Amino acid sequence: MQGFYARQLATGGLILAPMAGYSDAPFRAVARELGAAWTVSEMMSARGVVNGDATLDLGRPLPGERDRVIQLFGADSELLAEASARLYQLFCPEAIDLNLGCPVPKVRGRGGSCLLQTPERAYGLVSAMRAAVPCDISAKMRLGWDIDRSVEIAQGLAEAGADLIAVHGRTAAQRYEGQADWNAIAQVAASVPVPVVGSGDVTSVEQAQEKRRLGVAGVMVGRGATGNPWIFRQARGGTAPGEDERVEVALRHAALNIAFYGERTGLRQLRKVLPRYFPARPEWRDSLVRVDTLAGLRQVLGCVDVAA
Incomplete structure (x- = not known):
């Protein structure tokens, strides 16, 4: 039986990327109504979820919200497993995603892109999450910490049980400087047995179509969708808004x-x-x-x- 990611990728369309302060429940609903294949929540601290603090509000859905993925960050396998199980019980998301890409200093040391320095640890986190819940598990990563190790890391994540891997085409050291390397993302897509979704610098349907031709299974849009949720409809052949x-x-x-x-x-x-x-x-x-x-x-x- 196909999992959520495989089913949704078969429908085409773009994906709303996780964005702190933006991909909350109201915007996720708007994006899905206008054709997003699925949406991803703002990242949530695994420790905050387990402690039951205000972090939980980041994953709280709107009534009737569909096709929603919750993203977690953390560096402790037991905490991530417990947080995954709790989120699945509370909110029943379609999938849970592990953040391996956030380069923000306050997250370093507690998860995010710092785990790309010790990828074996990241593999263990994915395995623990995989064992904790029946839904799909994915990971969103960068090319590496300060050099491109994306193929190696993606292969390890797939072996650990990830159902999908999203790759942002910069290293953690680059943060958001320069241009995303979509050729590197394409190499990852060709090297692993699970779907690979690309992310980075896509702000138009034309750019998304160009990136799809590189061999990725899907394309994520973040900042390019804020104030422009019609990008999801247009990717499915719909019209621009008046x-x-x-x-x-x-x-x-x-x-x-x-x-x-x-x-x-x-x-x-x-x-x-x-x-x-x-x-x-x-x-x-x-x-x-x-x-x-x-x-x-x-x-x-x-x-x-x-x-x-």
Whole structure:
């Protein structure tokens, strides 16, 4: 029987990458509604999940949310196994992903890309997660810590039980500088028996199509989807949005944020995204980054008289 990743990859489409502060439940829902093959949560600390602290909110789904993967980070196999089991019991995700790519200093030493320095340890983490839950397990990695060891590491992850490997085309030392090396990602895809999804610098459907031709099973989009969730629809042959639809989807996103966080917090959290919905309306930007009520947002968008 095919697992979740194999089934979803067969449908085509792009994947919403995990992004701290962005890939929360409301945006995941918008992306999935507009055609994302699946979505990945913000990364969650395995220790925080086990301790039952506010970390759990990062994985909390919206009612009816579908095709959702939860991402964990950590460096202790027992903690990751326990966290995986708890998340599966609480939220029943389709898959659980291990973060081996975050280069942020506060994560180093507790997981993320630092594990690429000791890949055997990362293999043990995947094995422990694999044994803890019945759903698919994946890992999202970079090319290596400071040199490209991606083929070797990906082969080890596959042998450890990963059902899918996502590869960001930079080393941890590069962080987000320079350009992602998609030729290296293609070499990984050709070297392992599990699907490989590529990530890095994809901001348009044309770029995604070009990357797919390199032999990867799928393409992740992160920053290129913020304020532009139509990229998922367009990847499936759909149309680009007009301004009316941009307004409609921005309001949909706002309504979901309000339902999830409350009005004041939800709209403040959305301020960083709202201007991206309207690249042709720079005159709206100053007002959009100050909204804190739905009525205020509707007024900025010129639809104050439209029913909510």
